[in-house]
Amino acid sequence: MDDDYYSIESILAENQKIQCTFKIDIPDMGHLDGGRERDIKALSKIQIPMWMAYILIYSDYADFNIPSPFQARVRNALNAEAKSVKLSNLVGQGGLCLDDVPASEVSNILVKTFRARLPEVIDQAQHFASINAAGGGAGASDGTLTFREGLDGTERELFALAQESARRTRKWYTTSERGRK
Amino acid sequence: MALPASLRASAIPAELELIASEHLVEIVPLVAMERTAFISGAYGPLRPPQKCKIPIWMATNLKMKKKCHIVPPQWLNIEYLQERLSRETSHPEFSEMPFRFAEIAKVLLDVASDDFQNPDKIRSLLKDIREARQAKSREGLSQLDHSELSLPNLCAMEINEIRPFFVRAMGVLTQFVKDPEARPPE
Numbered sequence: 001m002d003d004d005y006y007s008i009e010s011i012l013a014e015n016q017k018i019q020c021t022f023k024i025d026i027p028d029m030g031h032l033d034g035g036r037e038r039d040i041k042a043l044s045k046i047q048i049p050m051w052m053a054y055i056l057i058y059s060d061y062a063d064f065n066i067p068s069p070f071q072a073r074v075r076n077a078l079n080a081e082a083k084s085v086k087l088s089n090l091v092g093q094g095g096l097c098l099d100d101v102p103a104s105e106v107s108n109i110l111v112k113t114f115r116a117r118l119p120e121v122i123d124q125a126q127h128f129a130s131i132n133a134a135g136g137g138a139g140a141s142d143g144t145l146t147f148r149e150g151l152d153g154t155e156r157e158l159f160a161l162a163q164e165s166a167r168r169t170r171k172w173y174t175t176s177e178r179g180r181k
Numbered sequence: 182m183a184l185p186a187s188l189r190a191s192a193i194p195a196e197l198e199l200i201a202s203e204h205l206v207e208i209v210p211l212v213a214m215e216r217t218a219f220i221s222g223a224y225g226p227l228r229p230p231q232k233c234k235i236p237i238w239m240a241t242n243l244k245m246k247k248k249c250h251i252v253p254p255q256w257l258n259i260e261y262l263q264e265r266l267s268r269e270t271s272h273p274e275f276s277e278m279p280f281r282f283a284e285i286a287k288v289l290l291d292v293a294s295d296d297f298q299n300p301d302k303i304r305s306l307l308k309d310i311r312e313a314r315q316a317k318s319r320e321g322l323s324q325l326d327h328s329e330l331s332l333p334n335l336c337a338m339e340i341n342e343i344r345p346f347f348v349r350a351m352g353v354l355t356q357f358v359k360d361p362e363a364r365p366p367e
Contacts (some may be wrong), residue, residue, distance in 0.1 A: 110357040165342050
């Protein structure tokens with residue numbers, strides 16, 4: 001995330017909160033946690049946006065907990081069947097699971113998950129019209145519908161790209177040159 | 182950029198069709214014409230009934246005025262396509278087709294279907310080939326990695342169709358991969 005300064009996605013992703021455990025007392029900063037307390041006490045757990053968490057962690061004021069999308073339960077689920085996990089539940093509707101938690105394990109999980117889910121995303125995007133027409137919103141299309149609801153922000157973007165490009169190509173194949181002249 | 186977002190990601194099919202129209206095709210002219218200079222080169226002279234090679238855009242134009250017959254390229258007939266289709270369905274890799282076969286075939290079939298022996302059969306063969314190839318590029322998707330993608334024998338129209346989301350997907354993978362030198366996890 002450090003190198004794409006102008007990326008809106010990264011800015012949005014940095015706004016996501018991460019749970020931190022403070023190591024020391026910090027006076028007059030209680031409003032970070034919603035404002036009831038005046039000071040932050042040591043060992044209290046507070047949700048901090050990513051962009052602020054960096055500096056707190058690096059300067060050793062706080063420790064962070066691995067965010068829930070990367071915890072063991074979810075990791076195991078992703079390993080077992082990446083397609084059945086609803087990423088949008090984990091990162092919030094329209095949220096993005098971009099994150100640079102420095103661990104190669106997390107990186108591997110992300111890559112594996114993404115690659116496992118990609119074909120399904122593209123498949124559905126390319127056949128979106130026919131899925132809807134055939135299933136009528138019930139029965140056969142239930143599984144695909146559930147998967148579609150579970151897409152995270154990046155996957156949604158890919159879905160839209162693939163859908164648009166497939167639509168354009170199909171239109172070209174089916175309309176005739178002769179009508180124009 | 183001034184271009185609308187939908188045009189930035191890749192070329193539109195109509196643009197590819199325009200590019201493909203520069204390819205030469207053989208015609209049997211029905212009118213006589215002297216050798217004529219165009220920006221892309223000089224073509225002609227047209228002397229019926231001798232065959233002559235001219236660009237597709239010119240051939241479609243003449244054809245629509247009923248001033249020529251188009252001779253289909255040697256790869257655009259039932260036997261050749263049938264053979265390609267069976268190769269396409271029996272081998273895992275893409276079989277070799279002319280780079281802009283989809284565009285050329287469509288333009289010629291649209292304007293000059295009466296110059297083909299069995300245009301409907303050719304159309305359905307082309308459709309089958311296209312679907313067989315689409316299934317393959319879909320499989321390739323699961324092997325996508327962050328650094329490179331080689332597309333041997335993929336054609337202009339197919340590359341164009343998959344370009345927007347392949348590029349984006351590889352971009353995402355680049356972000357995810359921590360150590361760019363390491364082999365992707367299998």
